[in-house]
Amino acid sequence: MPSKTYGERWQILRQYKESGQSHIFVVRDLHGGERNEFILKRLKNKNRIKRFEREIDAIQSLEHPNIAPIVDFSLDPCPYYVSNFYRGPILEEKAPLPVLEALTIFEQLVDAIAFAHERKVIHRDLKPENIVFDENDKPIIIDFGLCYFLKEGSTRLTSSSEPIGSHYYMAPELEGGQNPKITPAIDIYALGKILYFILFKKHIVRENIEEGNRLERLSYKSQLEYISERILKRTVVLNPDDRYTASDLLIETQNIKQLIIEHYYPGLAGSKCRYCGEGVYKEYPKATLPIRTPGVEQDGTFRVFVCSRCMNVQWFLGES
Numbered sequence: 001m002p003s004k005t006y007g008e009r010w011q012i013l014r015q016y017k018e019s020g021q022s023h024i025f026v027v028r029d030l031h032g033g034e035r036n037e038f039i040l041k042r043l044k045n046k047n048r049i050k051r052f053e054r055e056i057d058a059i060q061s062l063e064h065p066n067i068a069p070i071v072d073f074s075l076d077p078c079p080y081y082v083s084n085f086y087r088g089p090i091l092e093e094k095a096p097l098p099v100l101e102a103l104t105i106f107e108q109l110v111d112a113i114a115f116a117h118e119r120k121v122i123h124r125d126l127k128p129e130n131i132v133f134d135e136n137d138k139p140i141i142i143d144f145g146l147c148y149f150l151k152e153g154s155t156r157l158t159s160s161s162e163p164i165g166s167h168y169y170m171a172p173e174l175e176g177g178q179n180p181k182i183t184p185a186i187d188i189y190a191l192g193k194i195l196y197f198i199l200f201k202k203h204i205v206r207e208n209i210e211e212g213n214r215l216e217r218l219s220y221k222s223q224l225e226y227i228s229e230r231i232l233k234r235t236v237v238l239n240p241d242d243r244y245t246a247s248d249l250l251i252e253t254q255n256i257k258q259l260i261i262e263h264y265y266p267g268l269a270g271s272k273c274r275y276c277g278e279g280v281y282k283e284y285p286k287a288t289l290p291i292r293t294p295g296v297e298q299d300g301t302f303r304v305f306v307c308s309r310c311m312n313v314q315w316f317l318g319e320s
């Protein structure tokens, strides 16, 4: 018996996932070559057709390297859309990651969300299950099934009884509130939690935030201090107004990444100050000094760098 085909083009090869709202199939393009596989997402309940249409609209308006594009879709008689099949590891398998790798993934996610926010789309369901990876380890955001358009006159499609998003990643203002205001800050909260997850493979539990700011506890590694102080405290916080916008978060993430790179590969004139993050190190002339380090037999020769702004001094073993 021939297997089921959608739109006379997409032949089902196997069921891949199933959720409350949708079936996810691996399909083959009958118009393509022998070896081609895509993902077909089929809506289970036709009552949700408006939301599904919105999901397709949103994705089509977001052409970005870290957002899965739609290859084909149909709303009638059976609503489905087709996207590329991203077979890389899932985030759960990748975490926990070293800080720089985590920040590199995070930066791309923030870039994609900043792009979506600019186009007035709020994802509203950012969580590890909705992030897949391609063969080159590039993170890709999927599942705009709960997205919200920040356009004037945009209607709500979610009834008040319908749970929105995952508990761990849901912004506090959405919990239990009657018609809470939907703002881009909802995604920023989830992004902060995703960064924490990528680093530790653990969720920040809500209680930690409600009991006060316990994020300091994360900073047992010096590199993580930047992240807890400068990212988590401006993302995973109760008040949405205290959260960064996506574009500011992107800039901050790039700055922190740069600082960490320079922290681990120091000693270059022209690099950013590790302390104030704004000035630039200049090599101090004639400061190659023989210095006896306590407990070390030999004299060491150090190069000395001074920040142009805050005068922070760094010295590194080695001759110029």
Ligand SMILES: Nc1ncnc2c1ncn2[C@@H]1O[C@H](COP(=O)(O)OP(=O)(O)O)[C@@H](O)[C@H]1O
Pocket (backbone or CB within 6 Å): 017, 018, 019, 020, 021, 022, 024, 039, 041, 068, 083, 084, 085, 086, 087, 129, 130, 132, 142, 143, 145
């Ligand atoms: N394009 C894709 N490539 C790889 N896996 C995918 C793709 N689309 C969906 N999946 C997998 O299927 C799951 C469910 O798909 P998703 O679009 O999130 O549907 P739902 O709205 O039902 O959560 C995802 O968590 C992911 O594991």
Ligand SMILES: [Mg+2]
Pocket (backbone or CB within 6 Å): 129, 130, 143
């Ligand atoms: Mg999903």
